[in-house]
Amino acid sequence: MSSIITYQAARTVAPTIEQHFSNLLGAARQTTIENLATEPDAATIEKIIDTAFWASLQREEGHVIKISIAYLPPAHTKHPVLFLKRLPLTAPVLTKLAPGVERPGIHIGVWQEDGELYIWGTTRSIPSLCFVVDVSEPGLMVIKHRRRDGFGKYANVAVLKGDQIKIIDEQNTALDDCPGFLTSLLGLTTPSTTVAANILVQLAVSMRAHKRGGTLLVVPTETTNWQNSIVKPMVYSIQPTLSGLARLIQHQEEERTKGTWQSALKKEVDALAGLTAIDGATIITDNYKLLAFGAKIGRAIGSSPVDEMTVTEPIVGNEEKKLHPAHNGGTRHLSAAQFVHDQRDSLGLVASQDGKFTIFSWSPCKQMVHAHVIDTLLL
Template structure:
């Protein structure tokens, strides 16, 4: 066990993260009778982050390590793999364990006794609101927790990259122009009872995962006005529209009854998100029918070029900026901003090759395009 914290960011963020879990757990105990996770103290948070950070900078047989640590005892999980002997929580031990636990969904179990933290084993099952530290890449840690409803992507609390600290600002969800699925990502509501929010979040995560960059346009099913902003001919138009994901949403109760909902949803989402890697934009309607991919965006006849947009990021301390679209990203970003400027009932989702992810929506309050930077929420 390391006795002194040497990663300064861990000391800085620990009290704030502790307060987050105090509030979340108190609310959960009032509103739900399900089992929730133990409260991590600032000491525990600081030490786990410190050890995870130094482990992230190591390599095991030349490979970068990717691990997830969860704070809970073996008694608070189902079917844990419990080691006969406790292991000390050190960067060296985490590095040795990493090759066997790097698959998604596996957590290294960490617990405390008499002021000492130790590794007791691994688990795939953790209680709601469990304190989790993901080592995503060297020097990059994501602090998150399992959602109260237990379904969907974990809610991010903070992202630490070297000396850069980003604390998620859940109050961003109070913005009048905040898109519904951004509100869901921020954990401001029980998001995954909202199927549409769930699907858009999974599409965003899948788009980001293929690391080729891409654009997804979401247009209203009841209108064809979006075609005025697409250059013709549309080489990869889909006629009739492909309804694999749409049909799954319509029949979700049947799939859930069969126990295949999540698996089938992931397959359909990944197939659709994969099309965004093709040059040009993928277009779906708000019923999730695939309309086209590889589409080239053009300025609608009679429309003015978009010359300014609002840029915000849902982290504490962020201030709203007004920028020219060219200052916010490359060609994909500029074309998606123009599309939303012309088609104000549409959404534009843009993934960059470097992992940046932006939602473009129209702001009725500001009467301009709003760019929401959300890559910190998708890690």
């Protein structure tokens, strides 16, 4: 490719991303998965990221550019929108296209011929493990791919913000202690756990999206011990406890045969996540029954205040820290850490108004609360 790469972070990160997709697709070819994507080489990765970066800094009629670029030929997608004439892959062209393709699920299709990349049209359907560059704000590029089974949020590979580069670390040693849906965010779940884990992923994404901040507590179905850590009375306690999300999951096979399950699931996830915007914590069981919202967390009688926890972020080069919960966030973070400290079979999901997202779980190995900072995975 003859064009000059002027965004140096693109050149820095391209070989790592090339190797990641080579390993990912190489392993997938040893399975029965069909409809796999084409591997992008480093030069292609550089060019797409570089062009996306410069487009992200532009505005179209005063609006920030939001685009998703997928690397694939038109033949590898279903029902593409094909342009009569190919368009060059340049920042001005992406800027002009942006208003028409900013809705979620629409990708600008890019392929190459004779060493030159071009835009062939748009699509809503891409193959498994397809290389995607997502731009949602100026200077922010998220490199991701469609999951092998096609279900749930795309798996992030790297995040570039200006000259900052964060590579997702799938081999993070902290994974030994992490809750199942964090491994789902990293693309490491087995088929048997994918649905359950991905529902919590979608809840996390939806909580972050409303930008009001919120807390979601996930408690075991078989016990009511969690009530010892909640201030009484609970004004918004729910009876009966079977939520729309729980009903949908119980009847997922029936809904899937209708072809309506994915859209119905999103509606129920957004409805439940919306409750977390109300002051206080939303509480659900581990089978998604809604128990309460707007609940106030208190320290259980006889328990000690949580004075230290371990904090990690699943990116390459991150070092584990031990902090007081008050040094990792505000009141929501402190109360969720205390709840998990007292109710060790529970999870606490906390979204901050600024986009920070943390999962609190109990670490049996470290015998303390473990705060997983995962906003990089939710972009």
